Amino acid sequence: MQVLLEPTVALLGGLLMSRVVKPMRLPAVTAYLVAGVLLGPYCLGLAGVPGLGFNTAAQVEALDLISQLALGFIAFTIGNEFRLEQLKHMGRQAIVVGIAQAVITTALVDIGLLGLHLLLPELLSVPSAITLGAIAAATAPAATLMVVRQYKANGPLTKLLLLVVAIDDAVGLVLFSASFGIATALEKGAASVQSVVLEPLLEIVLSFALGGAAGWLLHRIEKYFFSNSKRLTLSITCVLATVGLSMAEFEVAGVHIGFSLLLVCMMAGTVFCNICDFSEEIMERIDDWTAPLFVLFFVLSGAELNLTILSDPLVLLIGAVYIVFRSLGKYSGACASCAATHCRPEITKWLGITLLPQAGVALGMALTAQQLADGAVVRNVVLFSVLVYELVGPALTKYALTQAGEIRPEGRVDRRRRNAPLELFHLGHHAEKS
Numbered sequence: 001m002q003v004l005l006e007p008t009v010a011l012l013g014g015l016l017m018s019r020v021v022k023p024m025r026l027p028a029v030t031a032y033l034v035a036g037v038l039l040g041p042y043c044l045g046l047a048g049v050p051g052l053g054f055n056t057a058a059q060v061e062a063l064d065l066i067s068q069l070a071l072g073f074i075a076f077t078i079g080n081e082f083r084l085e086q087l088k089h090m091g092r093q094a095i096v097v098g099i100a101q102a103v104i105t106t107a108l109v110d111i112g113l114l115g116l117h118l119l120l121p122e123l124l125s126v127p128s129a130i131t132l133g134a135i136a137a138a139t140a141p142a143a144t145l146m147v148v149r150q151y152k153a154n155g156p157l158t159k160l161l162l163l164v165v166a167i168d169d170a171v172g173l174v175l176f177s178a179s180f181g182i183a184t185a186l187e188k189g190a191a192s193v194q195s196v197v198l199e200p201l202l203e204i205v206l207s208f209a210l211g212g213a214a215g216w217l218l219h220r221i222e223k224y225f226f227s228n229s230k231r232l233t234l235s236i237t238c239v240l241a242t243v244g245l246s247m248a249e250f251e252v253a254g255v256h257i258g259f260s261l262l263l264v265c266m267m268a269g270t271v272f273c274n275i276c277d278f279s280e281e282i283m284e285r286i287d288d289w290t291a292p293l294f295v296l297f298f299v300l301s302g303a304e305l306n307l308t309i310l311s312d313p314l315v316l317l318i319g320a321v322y323i324v325f326r327s328l329g330k331y332s333g334a335c336a337s338c339a340a341t342h343c344r345p346e347i348t349k350w351l352g353i354t355l356l357p358q359a360g361v362a363l364g365m366a367l368t369a370q371q372l373a374d375g376a377v378v379r380n381v382v383l384f385s386v387l388v389y390e391l392v393g394p395a396l397t398k399y400a401l402t403q404a405g406e407i408r409p410e411g412r413v414d415r416r417r418r419n420a421p422l423e424l425f426h427l428g429h430h431a432e433k434s
Helices: 004-026 028-039 055-061 064-079 086-120 126-135 141-150 156-188 193-222 228-246 259-276 278-303 307-311 312-342 347-352 360-369 376-403 419-434
Strands: 251-254 255-256
Touching: 004 028, 004 251, 004 278, 028 141, 028 278, 028 376, 064 086, 064 141, 064 156, 064 228, 064 259, 064 347, 086 156, 086 251, 086 312, 126 156, 126 360, 126 376, 141 278, 141 312, 141 376, 156 193, 156 347, 156 360, 156 376, 193 228, 193 255, 228 259, 228 278, 259 278, 278 347, 307 312, 307 376, 312 347, 312 376, 347 376, 360 376
Parallel strands: none
Antiparallel strands: 251 255
């Protein structure tokens, strides 16, 4: 009973909270995250009442598979944005901006945290500082996609944003692997080309290969089915299988081989959508099917946030430096790279703000970083920044897209649609008279 009761309470809590924040005109994803925080083991869960919330962190972790599946569908959906006709117009800009803003962000956060280390060496070690710099490059594709979906955002900025967020994951993976390899070498006194260069590049190549094969296989099999419901079922089955395969890890000749769930599922979506004639219809049906899954994902994400870190002044100080320099890096990096690639003025001005959200990818990197001597500090700093960025980031993304003219302001009615019934009446009346 408990296994079904917890997801039920999470879904209901997320939906109710979305009604509470609606007058504030906040994105629904923010409501889901707040609901998760309230239902989590550090708030209502402390009461220990079964069914009131998540009483322990272990109960939240037990539903981690749901989060993994949601990330898989999110990545598969983002892969739909990499259509060849769109890449012909924005591909070069997306690649340049995606790489440049990630590298600039990492560099600025490194500078800020290394400066803090020089002032207060006992607070943060050099290995942890450069590792946090690499983690700063990661963004949150889930929160971005949810805001775009909710408000039906559309336009040059939205299209470039989704491409950049997807590219950012691959760039962030390389930066983190290289930085973490250097950090480990600084602690142990020996650098390894294998861990710094070979393994991260191998992970990216294998992830793209596995995802491409999955997307091609999905297209080949769906040609034998003509019912929309069966095609939808097959697509969902493919994503489930792809998520499962991407979790595999093994070693060959001493080389660690693994896959990136986001890159695998993104590549599967990209290949499928470019070779399948009816992919757009399938993607629309998948969007409807995954709506409850995404609500549950964000509520669980909120429940995972450890509120006890707010009482640690060390974490708050390092976290404040991290947030300031990361925000500066994302904004300045996006502005500079957009200007260099001759993007539209509204894209140059607002893209950086939409790249601020940070969540699951960064938390995954922080989990790996716990192997460092003061890895617990790294994880707590990332947890603090995720708490801030996830609660504020979606609202900032909505604001930026609205200012760029790609989200219709709430409460504003399209005059043509408002007058449509009256115009039809006049036309009918005129036709009757003639």
